[in-house]
Amino acid sequence: MPSKPPTIILAPIRGVTNSIYRNAIAKTFGGIDSAVAPYITTNSQGTLNIRQLADVHPDANLLPTTGQVLTKNAQEFLHVAQIYCEQGMQEVNLNMGCPYPMVANRGKGSGLLTSPKETKALLTDITKKSPLPVSIKLRLGRHSSSELELLIPIINNLNLHSITIHPRIGDQLYKGSVDLKNFNYYLPLFEKVPYYNGDIFTVNDFQKMTKLYPTIIQWMLGRGVLCNPALPSQIKGKIYSVQEYKTHLQQMHSQIRDGFLNLENGKSDFLNKMREQWSYLSYCFESQHKIFKKIKKARSIDHYNDAVQWIFEQEIAQKSLNG
Numbered sequence: 001m002p003s004k005p006p007t008i009i010l011a012p013i014r015g016v017t018n019s020i021y022r023n024a025i026a027k028t029f030g031g032i033d034s035a036v037a038p039y040i041t042t043n044s045q046g047t048l049n050i051r052q053l054a055d056v057h058p059d060a061n062l063l064p065t066t067g068q069v070l071t072k073n074a075q076e077f078l079h080v081a082q083i084y085c086e087q088g089m090q091e092v093n094l095n096m097g098c099p100y101p102m103v104a105n106r107g108k109g110s111g112l113l114t115s116p117k118e119t120k121a122l123l124t125d126i127t128k129k130s131p132l133p134v135s136i137k138l139r140l141g142r143h144s145s146s147e148l149e150l151l152i153p154i155i156n157n158l159n160l161h162s163i164t165i166h167p168r169i170g171d172q173l174y175k176g177s178v179d180l181k182n183f184n185y186y187l188p189l190f191e192k193v194p195y196y197n198g199d200i201f202t203v204n205d206f207q208k209m210t211k212l213y214p215t216i217i218q219w220m221l222g223r224g225v226l227c228n229p230a231l232p233s234q235i236k237g238k239i240y241s242v243q244e245y246k247t248h249l250q251q252m253h254s255q256i257r258d259g260f261l262n263l264e265n266g267k268s269d270f271l272n273k274m275r276e277q278w279s280y281l282s283y284c285f286e287s288q289h290k291i292f293k294k295i296k297k298a299r300s301i302d303h304y305n306d307a308v309q310w311i312f313e314q315e316i317a318q319k320s321l322n323g
């Protein structure tokens with residue numbers, strides 16, 4: 001019997017994987033089954049960023065999209081969950097992995113991993129009261145991977161929709177490599193098989209991981225997709241000719257560019273936003289460094305469009321074509 005195709009979830013990457021990006025990749029390269037959107041922050045006044053709420057609305061998304069919340073406060077989480085529910089969304093995710101000290105020092109993101117007692121109270125409360133199924137995305141710890149040991153029995157006792165693990169600790173940020181030794185130790189301790197996330201950049205990386213972890217069927221990919229948007233479809237067996245790859249990439253880029261320009265005041269921050277996109281997209285080309293430099297030099301939208309025209313005359317990287 002043929003094995004079930006893997007489920008691929010687009011990871012949240014703040015500043016990049018908003019609905020404009022998610023829709024652009026869904027319409028062109030495809031291969032992604034669902035997405036988790038970058039986090040929304042909460043405050044005690046209950047004010048929320050309207051643009052971010054609209055970004056996850058089902059009407060604005062071609063992919064099933066889960067909204068993510070960055071908070072340590074159950075009431076504030078539930079307030080967002082209620083709004084998501086009214087918007088017709090299906091799931092709400094708690095960020096338990098954000099590594100940045102500004103966030104973690106305030107007990108949010110990976111900061112939640114250092115205080116199991118408070119985190120247990122938070123998770124118990126939100127899973128009991130949330131109008132939507134709750135999922136979590138976490139690291140192995142903030143300062144040490146031993147922090148997860150105390151959290152697993154708590155997690156096993158809760159009614160969570162899913163658990164996604166990025167096997168780094170917060171202090172690493174995105175440096176070094178994923179810690180598969182500790183991931184191997186923790187994996188069998190979970191009653192529900194977690195989703196895996198981290199450092200899958202090629203089809204080969206993916207195949208290695210599926211061999212190592214045959215029980216895992218849900219895979220979350222972030223930077224690997226941003227650097228090669230064909231990757232999810234290549235994992236699922238699609239092979240691209242140079243021309244086909246270039247055409248898809250050109251269409252995807254045009255949709256992202258036009259999407260940003262059509263936003264209210266879209267022109268004001270356009271060059272910065274596109275620079276962030278190209279810090280990843282430039283890896284699709286053989287001369288990555290030259291391409292990103294060209295984008296960074298653009299000082300106007302016209303200048304930017306000229307740079308892009310030049311870029312699409314350059315060679316697609318062989319490693320992108322191969323996946």
Ligand SMILES: Cc1cc2nc3c(=O)[nH]c(=O)nc-3n(C[C@H](O)[C@H](O)[C@H](O)COP(=O)(O)O)c2cc1C
Nearest residue numbers: 011012013014038039166197198199200221222223
């Ligand atoms: C610039 C940047 C922004 C990110 N924003 C978020 C976010 O909003 N929420 C979240 O849970 N993770 C966020 N992440 C983490 C990614 O979702 C993912 O866990 C991480 O990049 C590892 O997966 P990868 O190796 O497939 O990229 C971010 C990562 C980066 C590099």
